[in-house]
Amino acid sequence: MDKKSQNSFSLAIHGGAGGVYSKVRKQEKLIYDHLETVLEAGRTLLAKGGSALDTVNLCVRMLEDDPLFNAGCGAVANAAGRYELDASIMDGKTLQAGAVAAVVNVKNPVDLARLVMKKTPHVLLCGPGAIDFAKAQDVPTVTQRYFKSAETKVKDLVDKSSKHGTVGAVARDIKSNVAAATSTGGYDKKMPGRIGDSPLIGAGNYADNASGAISCTGIGEHFIRTGAAAYAAFLIEHDGLNAQQAAQKTINRLKEKVKADGAFILVDKDGNVAIAQNATVMRCGWIEHNGPALTTLQAPIRAQSQ
């Protein structure tokens, strides 16, 4: 571990990939403001010794509570006009993970995912079973109207074409533990019951102290079919690649294997941050080794694949 990696923390967050760049760009300042608020909240927690796990949980909860992004209150409706949400969280220290899929009335799916991890022997609960668990755990619930009214509130603000993203956070804390969390409303007009990559460990979300933490966004089916999140982790652990090298190879492979556009954020075990993208837009921000909070709509690493 080099000097900058010792006792430093890193954090990256995203508010989803996709959309028409010229349209999304009009909201640039708004998006950056919101992302910076989340990054600074994460920094505060990490700086006082908070865990990567608590930090990604906090950041994703904040993104879920922000109607600008397609997760939590900002979720898009499925083909039946209903809001079904997916989320997951993973602790790189223990490889424990929790996730929920197709939940309809939970305010913060990432918190429910955390409870699945903590209180059950399972990783993934879906549908009515997940909702019964939410009730038993007394998590804050909402009605479908909650999502509908958030959608109405930002309808002039948010470009509709951009509403098929995901939110996510990856962090490495000062004890060198990593964690990842991802949450989504899926994509506009998805079939009822559809589960994307966000709640699937190894597809859209992964964390392992032996490699790093990753959160993906894009059309989830492509990430599932290529095991994208686990693949990036595999490259770091198996080949000793750093975040940037693993990110580049993983995004290239997505194009090669399934001709997919997508994006993801990655923090490696040493705290290096990479953001890979071959989609048109990626709303993201990061803090690397206690550095400044940076934000962009076009990630610094872009795949050179055809």
Added chain:
Amino acid sequence: MDKKSQNSFSLAIHGGAGGVYSKVRKQEKLIYDHLETVLEAGRTLLAKGGSALDTVNLCVRMLEDDPLFNAGCGAVANAAGRYELDASIMDGKTLQAGAVAAVVNVKNPVDLARLVMKKTPHVLLCGPGAIDFAKAQDVPTVTQRYFKSAETKVKDLVDKSSKHGTVGAVARDIKSNVAAATSTGGYDKKMPGRIGDSPLIGAGNYADNASGAISCTGIGEHFIRTGAAAYAAFLIEHDGLNAQQAAQKTINRLKEKVKADGAFILVDKDGNVAIAQNATVMRCGWIEHNGPALTTLQAPIRAQSQ
């Protein structure tokens, strides 16, 4: 490709891992008879040029229709006394995949998974949404009593301790295409809505012509947390390992990373078959390069990990 790999086909099937060996052994002949019937049906299809995809679909459908195994009619009940089934299928030629989770009234979940792959833009549908899709596709449905009566029928035959397995099939056809399918009732007393590794591409099921096809069984949460199926495929494609080498490394890693017992069947792109196991029992059978149908309760490759 060596000579034996040209124009040959391979097939492996399993009826789940786990259970007390001394008890399961009493049903040895019965289990072998049932597995051989499935293997020979698979052989007939592969020998006349049938695809790996059609073959794994057929074999898993037959295993679902056999009350000896924990999938389809033989599924175990969850903690609420209900039967919720999971299944997936993946085509190594196209990387297309389909899966269903927590479906309650479908006779053959693997057929519904195939329809998800064929008729939707999605990979995974769960719960009520998946059931609506099943209705729209006119697949044979059953009531919860169907599962209950199958359970009663074999209750003297099947050791209860062994009812937490899965069924699966992997094949390579004479055109060198591979495919994998997996189906399960989950495990006894699982929470309602729990999704295991069986319907999760990259966790319990994976196929890619660049590597091979794999189907896992054991406590699914461990396979999810380590991305086990995708990992075996990575090793073959990335490091050029054969089936046996990849199987050994993957089963060792399960033990190292999450201290898990489990098992899986694997056919690599050249048609070599490996069966890896560090559970007490693995009900499985295989045909390698057009060879004889072999069956065992204790797989030939056992992990040497501590």
